[in-house]
Amino acid sequence: MMESVASRIPPFETFYVEHRDEVLGVLRKSLGGDRAEDAFQETFLRALRAYDRLSHGEHLRAWVLTIARNVALDVHRRTRPTGEMPELAHVDGLPAFVELGELTDGLPSTERAAVVLRYGYDLDYDRIAEALGSSPEAARQAASAGVRRLRTRTGRRAG
Amino acid sequence: MTVPADLDHRFRAAAARSGLLDAAFDTIDSPLGQLFVAVTDRGILRISFDSDPAEHLERIARLAGGAILRSPRAVDAARFELEEYFDHRRRAFDLAVDLRGATAFTERVLQELARVPYGHTATYGELAARAGRPQAARAVGMVMNRNPIPIVLPCHRIVGASGDLVGYAGGLARKVELLRLEGAIL
Numbered sequence: 001m002m003e004s005v006a007s008r009i010p011p012f013e014t015f016y017v018e019h020r021d022e023v024l025g026v027l028r029k030s031l032g033g034d035r036a037e038d039a040f041q042e043t044f045l046r047a048l049r050a051y052d053r054l055s056h057g058e059h060l061r062a063w064v065l066t067i068a069r070n071v072a073l074d075v076h077r078r079t080r081p082t083g084e085m086p087e088l089a090h091v092d093g094l095p096a097f098v099e100l101g102e103l104t105d106g107l108p109s110t111e112r113a114a115v116v117l118r119y120g121y122d123l124d125y126d127r128i129a130e131a132l133g134s135s136p137e138a139a140r141q142a143a144s145a146g147v148r149r150l151r152t153r154t155g156r157r158a159g
Numbered sequence: 160m161t162v163p164a165d166l167d168h169r170f171r172a173a174a175a176r177s178g179l180l181d182a183a184f185d186t187i188d189s190p191l192g193q194l195f196v197a198v199t200d201r202g203i204l205r206i207s208f209d210s211d212p213a214e215h216l217e218r219i220a221r222l223a224g225g226a227i228l229r230s231p232r233a234v235d236a237a238r239f240e241l242e243e244y245f246d247h248r249r250r251a252f253d254l255a256v257d258l259r260g261a262t263a264f265t266e267r268v269l270q271e272l273a274r275v276p277y278g279h280t281a282t283y284g285e286l287a288a289r290a291g292r293p294q295a296a297r298a299v300g301m302v303m304n305r306n307p308i309p310i311v312l313p314c315h316r317i318v319g320a321s322g323d324l325v326g327y328a329g330g331l332a333r334k335v336e337l338l339r340l341e342g343a344i345l
Contacts, residue, residue, distance in 0.1 A: 009225050010225070011216040011217065011219070011220045011225055011227045012180075012225055012226050012227055012228050013184075013212070013216060013227055013228050013229055014216065016228065020162045020167070021160055021161055021162055022160075024160050024162050024166075025160035028160060037166050037169075040162070040166060040170065041166075041169065041170050041173055044170055044174070045170075045173065045174065045177060045179070048174055048177065048179045048180070048226055048228075049177075049179055051179075051225060051226045052181070052224055052225065052226055054225075
């Protein structure tokens with residue numbers, strides 16, 4: 001009914017003001033203090049870089065939180081090259097993510113993010129690519145690799 | 160968790176520096192009240208006496224693109240020149256203007272408008288004639304009424320044939336105040 005209104009892309013100012021507090025919260029939880037502030041800037045600059053390419057305004061919260069999570073992962077990779085990936089805050093409150101979240105548990109993080117954003121949120125590969133900091137083609141490959149891995153896993157369980 | 164003001168400022172400045180913004184805006188203080196000012200890489204896109212950004216952002220997004228952010232730094236050049244103008248230290252603006260979205264006629268009228276000097280007035284008919292359409296005084300009135308960049312494009316200097324001030328989109332009181340500031344009326 002309100003499709004055209006719901007999917008309109010808000011001006012970046014509106015998007016930024018709506019999500020900045022939550023993004024900083026997520027980043028503080030996974031990175032702490034100063035690193036969170038750098039990651040905050042990087043997150044919204046990545047979002048800004050992709051903003052003109054958005055085709056609709058749905059799931060912007062999931063989108064920006066995924067960007068934040070990937071920025072945080074990049075920071076962890078840089079600072080702890082051999083360390084384990086930390087437990088990062090989840091995008092919660094959205095059924096598709098929760099269901100797919102359980103289903104995709106155990107996938108490599110890039111594949112997992114690609115699968116959830118593609119099939120949970122119906123995002124196109126341009127936007128997934130921006131969230132992952134990669135190309136649309138790499139995002140597509142990550143999603144299909146994730147799906148293949150899931151099929152294999154489900155098949156193995158069934159058999 | 161609330162984003163601290165200094166982090167917010169740093170992000171907005173970084174965004175303005177990044178070249179990624181389609182437009183930046185801020186509100187600035189003036190003797191005529193708060194002004195909304197929006198700029199692009201081409202120049203000033205909008206000045207309004209209605210200082211509530213919510214009134215402007217959707218329209219600016221349609222004109223320039225959705226990557227719009229409040230950024231005081233991006234609006235500094237406009238802020239300084241307007242401050243000088245209101246402080247009687249500037250009689251002509253060096254700011255570029257971004258007239259995207261204007262029709263050819265509107266653009267021609269606004270270009271002629273920009274040539275009406277500080278402290279002087281012209282009539283709607285005179286401006287129509289200078290724009291090559293001597294019969295179009297009424298249409299020129301409409302263009303003045305919808306002037307996207309008042310003050311810098313001085314529609315306050317355009318008056319009726321009998322010398323009446325006629326009207327001003329920002330309210331007649333502001334027109335009077337601007338003409339007084341320039342010494343065009345007592």
